[in-house]
Amino acid sequence: MKEDLVLPAARGAAADAPPEPLLEVSGLVKHFPVKGGFPVKRTVGAVQAVDGLDLTVHAGESFGLVGESGCGKSTTGRLITRLLEPTGGTITYRGRDISHATRRQLAPIRSEIQMIFQDPYSSLNPRQTVGKIISGPMEINDIDPEGGREKRVRELLEIVGLNPEHYNRFPHEFSGGQRQRIGVARALALEPKLIVADEPVSALDVSIQAQVVNLLQKVQRELGIAFVFIAHDLAIVRHFSQRVAVMYLGKIIEVGDRDSIYARPRHPYTHALLSAVPEVTLAPDEAPRRERIRLAGDVPSPISPPSGCRFRTRCWKAQDRCATEEPPLVRLSGNRDGHLTACHFPEEPSTGARAEDIVLDPALTALEGERTD
Amino acid sequence: MVQFIIRRTVGAFVTLFLIGAATFFLFVAAPSDYASLACGKDCSPQRLADIREALGLDLPLARQFWDFMSGIVTGRDFPTGHCSAPCLGVSFYSGDMVWSTIMDRFPLTLTLTAGGAVVFLLVGIGAGMIAAYRRGTLVDKVATGASMVLSSFQIYFLGPVVLTILVYSTGWMEDPKYVPLTRDPVGWFIGMSIPVCVLATIFTAQYTRMARSSMIEQLAEDHVRTARAKGMSRRYVFLRYAWRGSLIPIVTILGIDVSSMLGGAVVTELTFSLQGIGRLAVDGAVNKDLPLTMGVMLFGAFFILLINILTDITYAWIDPRIRLS
Amino acid sequence: MTTVTKAEGAPAPTGPGGFLSVRDLQVTFSTEDGPVRAVDGLSFDVDRGRTLGIVGESGSGKSVTNLTVLGLHDPLFTTVDGEIVLDGKELITATEKELEKLRGNRVAMIFQDPLTALSPFYTIGRQIAEPYMKHTGASKKAAWERAVEMLGKVGIPHPAERARDYPHQFSGGMRQRAMIAMALVCDPDLLIADEPTTALDVTVQAQILDLLKDLQREFGTAIVFITHDLGVIADMADDIMVMYAGRAVERGTVDEVLRAPRHPYTWGLLNSMPRLDSDLATPLSPIPGTPPSLLTPPSGCRFHPRCAFRDRVGGGRCVTESPAPAPGHRFSACHLGAAQQRTIFADEIRPRLG
Structure with missing residues (x-):
């Protein structure tokens, strides 16, 4: 694969100078109302999915978010990509407050923040060809890459390890792992600066998970894209993320570099x-x-x-x-x-x-x- | 659960009021003159004014609406006489009270609906269950095939065929007619048996197919497999575990079917020349008899809402997840 | 109550005489696209008080195998051949009545998703009491008391009250505990657990796995534990069987299979899975390609299209010849010689595992 093919200038994560924060989240709150009561239904409580969250993601960095179900990690991902509107707090992307930005205000940023979903079956439209799915974001955002959209899609297919000739196939002709690659290609279509990956490998078979993890790692390193990697599998998060936050019931309870x-x-x-x-322990039994x-x-x-x-x-x-x-x-x-x-x-x-x-x-x-x- | 029923009942009354208001304003406020319709061809201005006054059409609209709605609750007085609650007005065409006309026709519709439902539920669900239990066997194939053929029939085809065979050519039975149950139970049964059975046959076919597929779906559920893995017999699992879950879609469709049938089974009534609610609705529409049309419509809406509530209560009885949430 | 001590690392007795003994099992589904051989020539034994872990990906036939043991497959679309012997009794030819007496009584099952595996229509207590009444003839009251006792045993707080609850009123972990209580209520000799912790959170999974191990020590139950997770299997099993595309590819004790694996597929699984202590400088080495379709399985060794070592076997045998299942406890269905397997693992695989 030719790395120089389509890459924007790779922003190598230089360790010496502290990099500029790409995304800053502070005091983020998301409550989902609970309806009930008698005789008139009203809001009687709230699922406090995310309740006062601070985090910073630097350019080109991979940031892991772990926790068990109900800890709010997926909600956090959807808030960052603004698929959900926060109840409180601020989300700042490259110095701009996007916490309550309207669709129109978000439009220029939408292309820079992309999402990869867990289920490669339901997140791709079964009636669209792969070419159409991947070029969709370009169409919506009215972006015409050099050489045309189709050429770009073929490049993207090659980057994610799929055959560019499969441009006209439909999602059901691909296996789960390949579909997830299509999802990655779609996320890459707009040359994003930040990708939020919500449990991107947990629906895949063990032998396929590693393929997708390696692909994401390649994309992250070579294209210098920052990742928010949301997963419940601690070993995979460790493998993928330089910094990790542990969530419990809507709050970050510990955050630090991977080693810490x-x-x-x-x-x-x-x-x-x-x-x-x-864990599989390879060492003999006497090991600590x-x-x-x-x-x-x-x-x-x-x-x-x-x-x-x-x-x-x-x-x-x-x-x-x-x-x-x-x-x-x-x-x-x-x-x-x-x-x-x-x-x-x-x-x-x-x-x-x-x-x-x-x-x-x-x-x-x-x-x-x-x-x- | 009690809270739920109360809330739904209150909601139903509000909905009924809104439907009443909507029908009232659609018909009464529409830009055509009912008085001249009622007045007929050789109409003098004096007669027209009299009719206007008699129908209350000279009053302000709000007043007319108030009279109409309060009449339902308290009854109202017309120049032609008192109309006791629930008063739905007086037919323009016949001059009869709408409510009592509906009440005259309702027993027939109720007989048709209830009789039909009993037959198609028992036979339809029974056949569907047996077909599912014996899936893949000859029994299943016969039941599936027969229900396919029958459900593609229509009442206006099957009705005349049955009438020709049982009544006109052999004379085994008399033309269907409605005799009140209270007066002559045997006559009621015999008189209505052909329409009820023809109506039920077509529904039976649909319910057989639905019960079968719903049951097969349930049998593939994880919890049914668990019950089998516990050593419970196939029959026990079928009747205790799978059956209950399979009822939910059936109850949904049953509610829709029964409430629409109570609002009038027009085709059946016309096919067998019976005078039920459906016929009344057609008459009202043909004769531009607005009080009658509105009355039948409100009456039908009432049943749709009532059966909706009953359906929800049945869901809760079947499934504790609904009951306890 | 018998206490069975686990003989760590000791090889299981070989040959016939396992409590559950499966020989040359073939399971074929008829589908619209043609017959699918979901399990092809599978043999294994499970001994009393021991845990056999079956590892495999989706479509490897691991779940089908165990539904077949209890006769829970759909007879309309499934044909089963071979031998399944439980404590001397042949199960494939057994009547439905005979199987009913075994199910839930001598052999019990736990399923993956406790929310869908428990009936939403009946209370937890009733669902646990039901098989107890059926198999022991106990009265309704005695069975209910037994259900409450079992709920207490598996760690449900206030079991007498909670027994009256419906499954949806339980949390995920509690539901799986109830499921375990239900499976163990008749003190079975064999417990088949099909991905019992896959739907659970990791801290809850740890509780459930330990609970199963502790209960096994107390009741002396043999366990067949099915999972796709090597970590879970390392934690739970005494013996491991690795399955791929309907066949067993490797078998042995936990130590043998995880610390000295011999089959390239097992190597592939270990290499593609990050661990908490793996070296971060080494990238994962995934198994290339995807698991095969069982409608048109590859010829010869079913793993050969994805195998990195097939060129080291002479004469293209991997493509033409299916490696014969060897007798004995330790087994690897591969044309590579035993010595060759040991060298490759030591020189090429082990260093990459960190």
């Missing part, structure tokens, strides 16, 4: 999350184990999240203070620059095995207690 989050996490939830990932933390129950409802620290209801370190005072997202002593944690009683920065496992699940304690007695 995965090797030196401080928030108990980050510890629990990492400990829960089932990872810590074992088993939480109790599921994530509480985002309609009535716990007061104070939202994780406190499942946290083994929670004290009275956690219920009354919301911990700010700050740099703790010992944390690296840019590693912020929202916790009153942070953990040691290590994921190694502890002297005693933390098992909060009552069924597990009962069954395992029986055995040790």
Whole structure:
């Protein structure tokens, strides 16, 4: 593949000078109203999907957003791309406040921020040819690339590893992985500066996931496109993202560079999350184990999240203070620059095995207690 | 659930009021003169004015509307006599009270609807269920084939065929006619059996196909497979797990069918020369008899709303997810 | 209650005599486009108290195999050949009545999505009590008490009240616990778990996996655990069978298959999956191409169109000749010689895994 084919000047992420923030989000809030009541239906509450979120994405950087269902990571993605209108807070893209921008105001920016969706089956129009799907964004934005749209589409197909001859085929003629490549090509059509990828590989088979991850990585590095990579798979996020934010119930509870989050996490939830990932260990049995933390129950409802620290209801370190005072997202002593944690009683920065496992699940304690007695 | 029913009932009354208002203003405020219609060909100005006054058409529109709506609730007085609640006015054409005309015709329509529904539900759903249970066997193929053929028939074709066979050529049965159930139950049954059965046959075919496909869909559900994996017998799973889920689409269509039939089964009534609500609606339209047309329309709307509420209550009874949310 | 200690890494007994023994299983679906051989010549054993993990991607035949064990396939479109023997009893030829007595009683199943796998129409308690009444003849009241007891065992708080709830009133993790309670209510000898944690969040998945392991120790149940996730299988299984396009390609203990894998497809899976401790400088090496259509499966070894090592086998045998399933516990369906496999893994695959 010829890298110089279509590339805008690659903005290499120079490590020395801190790069200009591409996207800045501050105090972002999205509440979805809950209807109910009697005799007249009215708004009786709100799903607090995103509730006060700050983050910064630099040009050319890949930023990972992890968390479990209901943590608000997908909503955040849709807010950034302005598919949703925020309830509060600001989204600033290249110095321009786009939080409540109208369609018309957004038009010039739309081409710069693109989205890749999870389901490659439902996100492509089955009645359009691949050529039509990929050139769609160019048509809408009235962009005529040099050499014509068709030539550009063929280039894009080649970039994403598809045969340019398949220009006139329909989505159902492609496998899941190939469809996701079509989705990537469509996102690239307008030479975006930021791509929000919402669970881009989780619907794919294991052997196909790696193909798409590698493609995204190539696109990110070679075209210098910034990514917000939203996923629940911690290993894939680690592989893809230079900086990672962990979300829980609508808030970022910890954010930092990849190494800080995965090797030196401080928030108990980050510890629990990492400990829960089932892993193939290639090393022999005697190698040092990872810590074992088993939480109790599921994530509480985002309609009535716990007061104070939202994780406190499942946290083994929670004290009275956690219920009354919301911990700010700050740099703790010992944390690296840019590693912020929202916790009153942070953990040691290590994921190694502890002297005693933390098992909060009552069924597990009962069954395992029986055995040790 | 009680809250839900109350809310829906209140909503239904508001809707009825709006429908009443809409029909009233569409017909009464339309730029054609009803008095001259009622007056006929040799109409003198004096007679026209009398008619206007008698029909209340000389009053302001708002007053006319108020009289019409309050008449439904409290009854109203016409120069020709008192019209007790629910008063839908007086027919221009016959001079009869609209409400009592509707009430005269309604038992026939109700018989046709209820009788038809009982037959097509029992036979249709039964046949559909058996076809689904014995999917792929001869029974299934016969049921599917027969319902295909029958559902492509129309009442105005099947009706005369049946009449020719059973009445005109053999004389086995008499022409269909309506005898009130309270007066002569046997006569009521015999008199209405041909129209009810012909109507039901066509619906049965549709319900067989619907029940079968709905059931097959349910049998492919994960929870049905789970029940089988627990060791529950095929019959038990069929009757306890799959059947319940398959009812939802059937109830939806049943609600639509029954409410439209209660508003008048025009084709059936015409085919068998019966005098039901459907015939009344046609007469009203043909004769430009506005009070009658409005009355029949409101009456039909009432049933659509009522059955809508009943359908929702049935959903809740079938599916606890609806009940508890 | 029997306590079965896991013999870590010890090879399973070979030959016939497994509690569940499947021999040369063939499952064919008739579809509009023609017959599809979803499972082709599969053999495996599961012993009491042990866990067999079956790994494979979509279309590998892993779920079909296990529906067939319980006779839950659609007989109208499916033909099954071979042998499925459960504790000495042949299941393929068994009558529907005989299978009903086994299902939910001696062999139970857990499915992937607990929301759709539980009936929305009945309470959780009733759905758990139902098979208990059927299989033990217990009274309604005794069965209900048993259901409440099981709910407590799997960690549902306030089980007596929650038993009266409907599935949609439970959270995802709680539903899967209820599903486990339902599967274990008759104390089965074999539990088939088909992707039981795929629909769950990672912290909940960890709870459920540990719960299954703890319950297995307590009840001595044999488990067949189906998943696409190698990490989950590493955590759960004693033995692993890797499936590809309807066939078993590799079999062995967890240690053997994950730490000394011999089949190129297993290498491919390990190479394409990032781990929390993998070296970030090494890019993932995906398996090229896509899984084959079972309508027109590739000739010879079904993996050969995607295999990077087929040229190292002489005479184009990969294309023409299907590698014969070898007897014995440890097995790799590949034309590469055992020594060659070991060298390739040590020299070319292992270093890339970091």
